[in-house]
Amino acid sequence: MTIEQKITDIVANAIQQLYATAIPTEQIQLQKTKKEFEGDITVVIFPFVKAARKSPEQTGQEIGNYLKQNEPVIQSFNVIKGFLNLSISTAYWLELLEKINTEKNFGFKAADESSPLVMIEYSSPNTNKPLHLGHIRNNLLGFSLGEIVKANGNKVVKTNIVNDRGIHICKSMLAWQKYGKGETPESSGLKGDHLVGNYYVLFDQKYKQEVSELMAKGQNEEEAKKNAPLMLEAQEMLRKWESGDKEVYQLWQTMNGWVYVGFDQTYKKLGVDFDCIYYESETYLLGKEKVQEGLEKGVLYQREDGSVWIDLTAEGLDEKLLLRSDGTSVYMTQDIGTAKMRFDKYPIDKMVYVVGNEQNYHFQVLSIVLDKLGFSWGKDLVHFSYGMVELPEGKMKSREGTVVDADDLVDDMVATARETSQELGKLEGCTEVEAENIARMVGLGALKYFILKVDPRKNMTFNPKESIDFNGNTGPFIQYTHARIKSVLRKAQEQGIVIPSKLDVNCSLNEKESGLIQLLADFPSIVNQAATEYSPALIANYIYDLVKEYNQFYHDFSILKEENKTVKELRLLLSENVAKVIKSGMGLLGIEVPERM
């Protein structure tokens, strides 16, 4: 039972005793006491004044008195306006810290056999271009959500659906075939995904040329776009692919292979991974089957031209296409097939799709479609819908070359971290390998934290001209604090100090210390909230608060030079546990923390 629950109960009793009124516990509002007032926990009195028929101040006094008499943990109180500020006893805080210290995975719940299985789909790249900043947000959010859901006692399966087929893939294949002169990653030294991406861009350029030529000859834009030879060729290529043309298929395999090697490097660099990867080329046919089933069941209907639709007007939505008139599949079809494949393999209790908010409508429809097709989890699938990453000028546009490449960005961040470390002379005495590993952690930490600290639902702005900060509310600031604590702990060990797990009950506590313990104690509920709200940002902001508070404490009080032994031990134990929570919290964001930096 937490102190908050305890106080809530006693406040309810107090109101019952003092005013003979039963008050629902939801009406008992507790909050942390603001810094400028004395106390740790504050009870908001306003909701009770009606029952008390007294002024807020008087009511507060009466309830305060009752609490103090009936709960030894409450040491003193004061009432300011309608707020009852309670000071909690030192003994309570010390015990709380001891308890936190005993839990190695403090704040985390372990999953067992009977835990629900949550599948999280994220990343979901197209194989025609390299990953960019938008994908980075997706990948970081997906990975972090996985960690958070896991930490809340669920089994998690991370999955990825690779969009490896379709007209867009054929475009880069065609461009390579026509203009590539046999270029390979080996021959050019380019990363495979970048190489393929170049041909996708090239296709677009050549295609635009053709379109404008046709328009010059008198065709309107729509006609020209349809009739451009390159587009016709690409479509022909897709048909050949679908009919299993050997040459096309081989080209497709070769080029996708290049891309996968590139993606794997990027994923590895980002520190994200998957438990199972699906490929659209392997699932889209299954989707078609499932659509046929739906047709037979009468859930779907076929038009005269052979196209298959679902009518969602009863749900307030439109009619939605599931199969084209020529029998080829669309986006939705593939999702249905992938869903079936996953469902066959895993006992999925909850499915989470990490996909941008531009696809809100798609998932609204998908949920209903899956439900109608008989997937038990279809109805309450979660579309984790996150906002776009925008540049100061607006949306990133690959055709205009304004995309921020994922590999470049990570490399830049690591390089900046490396330079900063050198400038500050922080890594003297480290081996080159250690120094490089720290630069990697810090550079990546800066990028990851920058992205994850903002509310995922909101669009965010990234300014490539202003590099991501390393000071203030940033990943490196948090990592730095962790390194600092570790440094103190190392020194303590060198001095032969053994940090006790039991503290002297007579140990005194200053405000920073009790405040830190109180913050530490919040961690489990933050972890829980992050899962129910699907928000890594909550974790990020919490850790920042904790770290900010710790740095003030660190600045104001010395630890190893403290003369009072019990106080010194307390501060060490406190520091150790702050480091522990920093590390596990950052772990939930997929951010590593160094021992020194």
Next chain:
RNA sequence: GGUCGGGUAGCUCAGCUGGAUAGAGCAACAGCCUUCUAAGCUGUGGGUCAUGGGUUCGAAUCCCAUCCUGAUCACCA
């Protein structure tokens, strides 16, 4: 036009299940290293919380309207 988001300091963002004088960081300026890591700490300036109404003891937070902005409404993915 329909549907769904978003509008908080010069900039990037917290706060949004209603509670005290709306918070951080960056940028600017001024301080703090013979003391456990200054990637830190302290201070100053900076706000009609888009606008107008409403509900309430109390509204950045809830409701309504308006304005601005984004996404979406494809036989694209």
